[in-house]
Amino acid sequence: MKLEIDTHANTLTVTDTDRQVLPLDSDAAFELMSQQWLVQGWNRKYPYSFAWMGRPIIQLPEDIVRTQEVLYRVKPDVLIETGVAHGGSLVLYASLFKAMGKGRVVGVDIEIRPHNRKAIEAHEMAPLITLIEGNSVAPDIVAQVASHVRAGESVMVILDSNHTKQHVADELAAYHGLVTPGSYIVATDGSMQWLADSPRGQKDWTWNNPSEAAREFAAAHPGFVLEQPAWPFNESTLTKNITHWPEAWLRKV
Numbered sequence: 001m002k003l004e005i006d007t008h009a010n011t012l013t014v015t016d017t018d019r020q021v022l023p024l025d026s027d028a029a030f031e032l033m034s035q036q037w038l039v040q041g042w043n044r045k046y047p048y049s050f051a052w053m054g055r056p057i058i059q060l061p062e063d064i065v066r067t068q069e070v071l072y073r074v075k076p077d078v079l080i081e082t083g084v085a086h087g088g089s090l091v092l093y094a095s096l097f098k099a100m101g102k103g104r105v106v107g108v109d110i111e112i113r114p115h116n117r118k119a120i121e122a123h124e125m126a127p128l129i130t131l132i133e134g135n136s137v138a139p140d141i142v143a144q145v146a147s148h149v150r151a152g153e154s155v156m157v158i159l160d161s162n163h164t165k166q167h168v169a170d171e172l173a174a175y176h177g178l179v180t181p182g183s184y185i186v187a188t189d190g191s192m193q194w195l196a197d198s199p200r201g202q203k204d205w206t207w208n209n210p211s212e213a214a215r216e217f218a219a220a221h222p223g224f225v226l227e228q229p230a231w232p233f234n235e236s237t238l239t240k241n242i243t244h245w246p247e248a249w250l251r252k253v
């Protein structure tokens with residue numbers, strides 16, 4: 001696809017199988033340019049340039065804010081996240097729970113590096129964080145995670161570990177039973193489908209990605225709906241998240 005921005009004529013010309021001239025200040029032009037910004041940002045490792053309360057967090061700022069909107073609405077007792085890395089996302093969720101006076105976080109990673117563990121365990125938010133090391137789909141690890149949820153507690157799950165379709169499908173199978181009505185299980189990083197041709201991408205990402213797993217899961221589980229959470233505030237004409245998490249949010253009905 002060829003995108004030509006003309007700031008004098010105020011147009012965005014899109015040449016693909018056909019040619020379309022859009023007003024530069026239209027929602028459609030904004031969405032196309034945002035998509036390019038997202039892809040090129042990933043090539044520049046833009047999501048790898050933020051920290052939350054001192055811990056690196058590998059997320060796009062919009063995804064952080066959108067997650068905050070959902071957490072404040074759902075207010076789960078327990079948030080389970082697979083994929084800890086440096087711990088920034090665990091610290092983010094724990095800091096929101098601390099401010100809300102409710103909620104705690106369980107993080108699972110196949111390898112929690114000693115310096116990351118030390119920093120997370122020394123963090124102000126550590127009392128709200130439990131770390132579990134192991135493969136997120138190993139039955140003993142799934143059982144360990146489940147043992148941290150008490151009867152009657154509300155639960156949300158964010159899957160941000162290995163992003164192959166099979167692994168995410170296995171995680172969805174392993175953890176969806178913990179999710180409570182009105183809450184979510186989130187298959188993050190479906191943006192891989194747009195990054196297959198990128199320098200750091202892989203050809204099979206067109207199909208081998210979390211969104212594919214989420215779509216198949218939703219089709220097989222009528223108790224879950226795959227939908228972008230509603231925005232609690234919107235004075236814009238826009239309606240779509242600019243996100244690395246497309247087709248990610250599975251709401252338990």
Ligand SMILES: C[S@@+](CC[C@H](N)C(=O)[O-])C[C@H]1O[C@@H](n2cnc3c(N)ncnc32)[C@H](O)[C@@H]1O
Nearest residue numbers: 057058083084085089109110135136160161162
């Ligand atoms: C994208 S990073 C997580 C980023 C983190 N959630 C954040 O927002 O900063 C992915 C992590 O998943 C972990 N991982 C990969 N395969 C895994 C598996 N099978 N089980 C658990 N964790 C896994 C990696 O070790 C890595 O730390």
